[in-house]
Structure formats: structure tokens, C-alpha cells
Amino acid sequence: MSMTKQKVFDAALTLFNSKGYNGTSVREIAKQANVNIALISYYFDGKKGLLEQLMIYFLEQYIAILSLVFSKKDSMSAKMCLQEIVRNVLIFESENHQLARLVHREVTVDTILIREIMTTYLTKERYILQTIIETGIQNKEFKKLPIMITIAQLKGLMTMPYLQPQYMVEVLHINPVEPYFVTKYFNEIDRWIDEVLCLQNDRVAISHRAVN
Known part of the structure; x- marks a missing residue:
């Protein structure tokens, strides 16, 4: 797994566990991971794909x-x-x-x-x-x-x-x-x-x- 994908994984885990899946936005995940929001769509096809x-x-x-x-x-x-x-x-x-x-x-x-x-x-x-x-x-x-x-x-x-x-x-x-x-x-x-x-x-x- 690339370092960028791992950073997104880690950020999503932290936010999903603290705020819940529905309470977390893609923008928040990108900010937490310090990556461009477009990368989440590129790697994971959005928040749903990331959870999957x-x-x-x-x-x-x-x-x-x-x-x-x-x-x-x-x-x-x-x-x-x-x-x-x-x-x-x-x-x-x-x-x-x-x-x-x-x-x-x-x-x-x-x-x-x-x-x-x-x-x-x-x-x-x-x-x-x-x-x-x-x-x-x-x-x-x-x-x-x-x-x-x-x-x-x-x-x-x-x-x-x-x-x-x-x-x-x-x-x-x-x-x-x-x-x-x-x-x-x-x-x-x-x-x-x-x-x-x-x-x-x-x-x-x-x-x-x-x-x-």
C-alpha cells in the first residue's frame, strides 16, 4: 500500500471512529490526511468506497x-x-x-x-x-x-x-x-x-x- 493510501486509511479510521461514518465528510478525511480531496475519489471512489x-x-x-x-x-x-x-x-x-x-x-x-x-x-x-x-x-x-x-x-x-x-x-x-x-x-x-x-x-x- 502506498504511503498516500495509508495516510487516507489512517485518517478515515480516526474520523469514522470519533465522528461516525455519516458524520464524517470526504473533505475532513482529506484535511486529516493532508492530501488533495481528489485523491480520495481516485483511490477509493469516494467515502463509500473507502469504507468498503x-x-x-x-x-x-x-x-x-x-x-x-x-x-x-x-x-x-x-x-x-x-x-x-x-x-x-x-x-x-x-x-x-x-x-x-x-x-x-x-x-x-x-x-x-x-x-x-x-x-x-x-x-x-x-x-x-x-x-x-x-x-x-x-x-x-x-x-x-x-x-x-x-x-x-x-x-x-x-x-x-x-x-x-x-x-x-x-x-x-x-x-x-x-x-x-x-x-x-x-x-x-x-x-x-x-x-x-x-x-x-x-x-x-x-x-x-x-x-x-
Whole structure:
């Protein structure tokens, strides 16, 4: 990516996150990036095209993270697949926290662009997570839980800190960008996978109760 395009990306991210997409003008983006306003039309075909490129830039990398783990699913347990996905996604979102916030927020808006993104990217995300969880159930590694609700819970855990960073910092006094948070938060989601999804922990708990 050229330096000019990166400057426009960075400026748009800052303004979209602080003022919202509708509250930001192309002129403001050009001023923030210190570029000629005509360059935004040239590179991105206007504000709408700029938002689309920002979202695709994020989602291409996000799906690549999931797909890489998915390609190794035959040599890993379902639990290991979910662990690797969670760890890598948290690192990616932390390193791209402004972009993550923008994408997670914009996905909640019903537009033609978002519907296309749902079909192109988020349907693939669902397929990957669904297949891993179904494999875990078939292999008696995971409990027979409602798969779509389980996906919603897992996705909520992974995205919440980066969808609502202001809440995390101002109310919970936690900075989701810090490497310490990523490590600690991964450990907590890993515990959720153990306690909510994994059958082994049920057997351990039953055995423990029987002994006592």
C-alpha cells in the first residue's frame, strides 16, 4: 500500500471512529490526511468506497486467520483449533484495534454493503466455526450444544473488547490493546471452552462428586 493510501486509511479510521461514518465528510478525511480531496475519489471512489476497502482489508485478514487453522483441522483436535483461532484473532484485533472497532460497529448496520459482506465473509466464518464444533461433537470431544448459539457466544467473547473499547477503558478500567490483556483474556476464553464445550470436564466433575 502506498504511503498516500495509508495516510487516507489512517485518517478515515480516526474520523469514522470519533465522528461516525455519516458524520464524517470526504473533505475532513482529506484535511486529516493532508492530501488533495481528489485523491480520495481516485483511490477509493469516494467515502463509500473507502469504507468498503477498509472493511475488506480487515475481513480478508480475519478470514485468512480462520482458514489457516481450518486447513490444519485434520491434524488437530477441535479444542486446539478453537484455541488457535481465539489466540490469533485476539492478537490480530489488538494490533488493529481501530479497524476492528469500525468493522464490528458497521456490521450492525443494515446496508447493501453489509449484506454483501455477510454473504462473502461472515458466512465463511460461520462455516469454519460450525464445522470445527460439529467435528468436536462427533468425536465426543464437545458436548451436544446448540451450535449457532455457541458460535454467537464465542464470537461475542472475541469481539466485545474491540467493539466497545471505550467501555472497557472508562468503565472496567481495562485496556484491550495491551499484550497483558490479550494473554489474560485468551486464558479466560480458553477456560470457557473447557467448561462450556468440552465433555472431559463433565466426566472429571462427575468422577470428583462420586469420590466425595
